[in-house]
Amino acid sequence: MLTAPRRPPVIAPSVLAADFARLGEEVAAIEKAGADWLHLDVMDGHFVPNITFGPPLIKSLRRLTALPFDVHLMIAPVDPLLDDFIDAGADHILIHPEAGPHLHRSLQSIRARGKKAGVVLNPATPVESVACVLDIVDAIMVMTVNPGFGGQSFLPSMLPKIATLRGMIDAGGRPIALEVDGGVSAGTVRPILEAGADTLVAGTAVFGSADYAAAIAALRGPSPPAGNE
Numbered sequence: 703m704l705t706a707p708r709r710p711p712v713i714a715p716s717v718l719a720a721d722f723a724r725l726g727e728e729v730a731a732i733e734k735a736g737a738d739w740l741h742l743d744v745m746d747g748h749f750v751p752n753i754t755f756g757p758p759l760i761k762s763l764r765r766l767t768a769l770p771f772d773v774h775l776m777i778a779p780v781d782p783l784l785d786d787f788i789d790a791g792a793d794h795i796l797i798h799p800e801a802g803p804h805l806h807r808s809l810q811s812i813r814a815r816g817k818k819a820g821v822v823l824n825p826a827t828p829v830e831s832v833a834c835v836l837d838i839v840d841a842i843m844v845m846t847v848n849p850g851f852g853g854q855s856f857l858p859s860m861l862p863k864i865a866t867l868r869g870m871i872d873a874g875g876r877p878i879a880l881e882v883d884g885g886v887s888a889g890t891v892r893p894i895l896e897a898g899a900d901t902l903v904a905g906t907a908v909f910g911s912a913d914y915a916a917a918i919a920a921l922r923g924p925s926p927p928a929g930n931e
């Protein structure tokens with residue numbers, strides 16, 4: 703059954719849709735506009751058919767903002783670079799199960815450095831891929847597009863997967879963020895939240911908008927009435 707969200711979702715704008723020539727200004731503007739986290743999409747041209755940026759850029763941005771860095775690694779093999787991204791300033795590291803041979807060990811490595819560890823499920827990746835590591839996961843992110851590009855259309859066929867993961871997380875009783883990434887906009891957000899997501903990644907819907915604060919507010923939806931816990 704679908705449940706109503708209990709509180710406003712965490713909003714993590716993706717800099718993939720920002721103006722890279724003015725990235726420092728863009729990050730300052732998104733922080734001022736009320737973003738909760740900054741989502742950073744790292745692509746290697748191998749695991750996904752696109753290339754973005756690496757640890758040096760993240761290190762440069764780290765000096766400019768206090769926002770938590772939600773670093774989505776679309777690189778393979780991922781293990782040799784985990785420390786570099788943590789040293790650059792990542793707070794959360796999100797990895798795909800397909801990006802290394804030993805997901806459990808990769809998650810352990812991230813947590814051993816005191817960072818939050820997340821697992822990303824591609825549209826074709828089943829929820830079972832994360833079921834055996836729920837005890838060492840801080841975030842699960844459902845891809846609602848195929849990874850590699852911004853501006854793609856949301857895949858509504860992923861909604862049951864979000865709901866299944868909501869049930870698994872609640873049954874386990876540990877705090878695990880449930881993120882959704884891809885095609886998230888004011889027009890698609892409602893069923894995403896009803897399915898149980900608590901964290902929204904949005905590139906085009908925020909950085910592609912003329913008013914970042916209004917775009918973030920539109921994703922958050924109306925504030926719950928005072929005292930409604």
Ligand code: DX5
Nearest residue numbers: 716849850852853885905906
């Ligand atoms: C895609 C990335 C997304 C991307 C989303 O591989 O993981 O974070 O920035 O962009 P939109 O919100 O435009 O779909």
Ligand code: ZN
Nearest residue numbers: 743774883903
């Ligand atoms: Zn992403």
